[in-house]
Amino acid sequence: MNMQAGRKKKIEKTAKASKKQTRAAKKREQPHAAAEAAAQSREDFLFRNALNKRHEARRTLGMQDIIYNFEKETKELAYRYGYEIGEALFKHFNSDNTLSKMLESAGFGKILYYPFESKTMITSYAVDNLGMNSSIKMHDFEAGIMAGYLSQHSKTRLDAEEVHCKFAGSEFCQFVISQRTAVREAGEGIGDIDTASMMAMKALKGGKYGGACESYYLLESAPLEREPLRHIVRKMLFVLGKKISGKEEEAGREGNAAGKAAAFARLSGYAGVDAVSMAGKKPNALRLRYSHLNSASGFIDLSSSLLAGFANGAYKRKIKVVKRLNANGSYTVELQFL
Numbered sequence: 001m002n003m004q005a006g007r008k009k010k011i012e013k014t015a016k017a018s019k020k021q022t023r024a025a026k027k028r029e030q031p032h033a034a035a036e037a038a039a040q041s042r043e044d045f046l047f048r049n050a051l052n053k054r055h056e057a058r059r060t061l062g063m064q065d066i067i068y069n070f071e072k073e074t075k076e077l078a079y080r081y082g083y084e085i086g087e088a089l090f091k092h093f094n095s096d097n098t099l100s101k102m103l104e105s106a107g108f109g110k111i112l113y114y115p116f117e118s119k120t121m122i123t124s125y126a127v128d129n130l131g132m133n134s135s136i137k138m139h140d141f142e143a144g145i146m147a148g149y150l151s152q153h154s155k156t157r158l159d160a161e162e163v164h165c166k167f168a169g170s171e172f173c174q175f176v177i178s179q180r181t182a183v184r185e186a187g188e189g190i191g192d193i194d195t196a197s198m199m200a201m202k203a204l205k206g207g208k209y210g211g212a213c214e215s216y217y218l219l220e221s222a223p224l225e226r227e228p229l230r231h232i233v234r235k236m237l238f239v240l241g242k243k244i245s246g247k248e249e250e251a252g253r254e255g256n257a258a259g260k261a262a263a264f265a266r267l268s269g270y271a272g273v274d275a276v277s278m279a280g281k282k283p284n285a286l287r288l289r290y291s292h293l294n295s296a297s298g299f300i301d302l303s304s305s306l307l308a309g310f311a312n313g314a315y316k317r318k319i320k321v322v323k324r325l326n327a328n329g330s331y332t333v334e335l336q337f338l
């Protein structure tokens, strides 16, 4: 009896201690958990938005598309992340036409969907290549979404390949989704920053978000916002921005202050900035305002990097990027001339 009581006490003591430990551990984890929960709810929100809003614009080429298509490795990354999005789409949001709706948000219009016995074919006529004709099939991210979604749906591992692409000279983008027979290999990428900047120049004419809906655009950029990739992509976008400024100059559009300001405003819209203004007395800074929806720290870093590169090239000044989180949860960034 005594022994039992003693043991009971001991167990209670241990339980108390472990509860204490768990609490302490929870406390330590809290900031991380809170950030994760916030990221999760943002992602959820983006998913719902992308699925529920009607979207009719045609896909051109977004900032992320240029990054993702840069080389084989980044194309592979786009596919893998698209796959995760596709899986999540089926698991958490599946209803009638979920995949079609998501692809509509991607700017793919009303897709043609043909389920055959051994494969599924999806075709989109809506993509607008803005007169670009490269040899690159640009839609690994979307191929990933299709593969992830249909794998969950059929409970078999499927893979998707874009067999025709508007950007590679076809009349449509077409995907074949089937069981994997060989190791999937990503195609060739853009490969050099000069070509990438020429593509970006053309893409600027396609307007905001590369023709995708805003929430889809933000979902697509999420993996680029995470370390260690964020660091690399930031540098790349800075160089890209600088190159674009050089191209604008060559085209004679940056001769005067008004031309520079107009080119900067165009690029800002493309990079998801809500409003641009000059700041300071001289003025000595460009102020970028981001909408609440676009205000994820990682996205702000990428977007402002592209613009800092442009400003560096156009104004021939060193740029300091100062990021400020406003009380209402949106970001303002100042590109200060040093």
Ligand SMILES: [Zn+2]
Pocket: 127, 137, 138, 139, 162, 164, 165, 166, 167, 172, 173, 174
């Ligand atoms: Zn395509």
